Amino acid sequence: MNTVLSNIKKSTDCIIEKLPAIGLLNSLGLRKGTMISSMTIQPFGGPVVIRIGRRSVALSRDIAEKIEVRQVG
């Protein structure tokens, strides 16, 4: 089932289906087909922290809302 990254419950694995054209996203390794998992969502409209490979990346919620993902497992 497809949804957006900001709706994913924490510690779920998912695969990126579609993402906005932000150069830095790509350079950080977030591309279509990349497997990521959501780690935490910060309060007060704060960022979503995801895990990609062995690294954590903080993404603002505005960006996370534009990243479509498919949950796996």
Add this chain to the structure above:
Amino acid sequence: MFFKLAISIKNINVKGLFIVWERLGGEGKMSCHTEKKTKVSEKSQLKVLLMGNPNVGKSVIFSKLTGMNVIASNYTGTTVSYTKGEITIRDSKGTLIDVPGIYSLKTTSPAEEVAVNMLENENADAIICVIDATNLERNLYLALQLKKKNIPLVFAINLNDVAIKQGIQIDIDALEKELSAPVVSTVAIRNKGLRQLLDKVLEVTGINTSNSYEDESSDDELWKRAGDIARNVQSIRQSEPTFLEKMGDATLKPFPGIPIGFLVIALLLGVVVGGGKGIRGGLLLPLLNNYYVPFVEGIVSRFVSEGLLYNVLVGEYGVLIKGIEWPFALVLPYVFLFYVSLSFLEDSGYLPRLGVLVDGILKKVGLNGGNVIPIIMGYGCAVPAILGTRAATSKKERIIVASVVSLSVPCVAQTGAFISLLGEQSVITLIAVYLISFFGMLSGGLIINKIIPGKTDPILLEIPNLLMPDIKSLIKKITIRTKHFMVEAEIPMVLAIAFAALVVETGALDWAARFIEPFVGGWLGLPKEATLGLILGILRRELAVLPLLDLDLSTIQLLVASVVSLFYLPCLSVVAVLIKEFGLKIALTISIFTLVTAFLAGGMINQLANIISLFL
């Protein structure tokens, strides 16, 4: 030696006023001495670029190989400009250039542009591409992009000790084959593999690489190849996460991350404020008052009879007394302990985690979590904080951080002065000043966010590994910063005190005070000596506060004077940096903004207190 000194002008961490002016005048060109030297090196010496992803240890490698000290920290964007240094490979000399880290050749910030410009325009003989062993695939993506440039490459697989602890094994020989270039495993912080790295550089520079590697691969193909290579050369043993990995994750989650955040800040305050007070009151002041002052007074009174000169030397604003007491006994303990704490936090990788936790709040004032790092640096000194904003991706963010730091973040020297002024008499006033400072930051940010068009880029931040700081590097970093303060503060401080002594002793102050009495006395409710702080405060932030010591001010006067000096003009070095980074117009606007805020806030507190006292 002079060469080394001169080139360090390029280094952001050197923040003297003199250097700033030099760069202003020279349009960023190096001084004549350096230019001569680099011209020579362009002809006969090897030129090597240190490149790689952000936060992979380039600056550590640079410091170890050149013996020059550039500040290295555990977060992305420590290096925002380049530094050149001399290296010796076997018998030949060369130039090594430390450039800001990049994720790809497409740039997103002024700091990254520096790196790509260096790559395009420096005609380097070789590149050392530093790769983070704990994040191989993404680092290989940049490596493959660099390979397209057809400049001889040597790869350093750095942080290999951390990787091994995390269960990652990298087959160096296999990677060498995949990349068809030399690969060296390094642990830069412990000097491992660095000599071998230089040897390899010498080996590759002879090889003609032009046209040896035609590559038209698309971005997707590069990523795919990076992934394939990573899978082929590394074996990951699924192991229980290490303690630091667990802590790294815990500090990112709202719980227990937020309580931990409060604990860290409380600890920081405890170390700096409590420790500083201890060193000052328990050690430095007794030493000064029991030994130094009687000693100096004894000597001076033997040669100089009572009068103007005597007073200038050892009187109320005696250069020989206050020139030692202010910078060393009152301010230095706080500076030292602040840099101990800041350096530890920087090297641990904790600061970006704090940024993630407060991003939601900062967003409301036009900033993002990543800006926490320059703001915290601003509590040390605004100069590196403002330069540090080069790592930010939008100009708006840069201006907001620079304004907020100039306006409302007291530097550590000023903090020391505040504690000296308020710590004994009224701790509540001290706390009030810091609450007002915090409020000033938020409302200043809000206002500027509204005024400046455009938008702030949302947070997109890589979180570094949480690491145990290396003690040796830590000591070095603290020494550089503390020494820098002593050099930077002492001369302006002595000059300012000499000026103050002359103005007071000759009666010039009484004369000047008549003109500004309505303002300082009427509006702010302060005695005429407070004028001195306002004059000297232009020079350095703590000098706006220190002349207020021993004036026997009332609590309200203390609060008013502290608030005025808090918001007052940023010091001269800061104004110079603002001009350099944003131009005269913005620098002037920020300065006027701070000045108006200072007198408005201070005056309003005084007037409000007057009104309230009428009813009491």
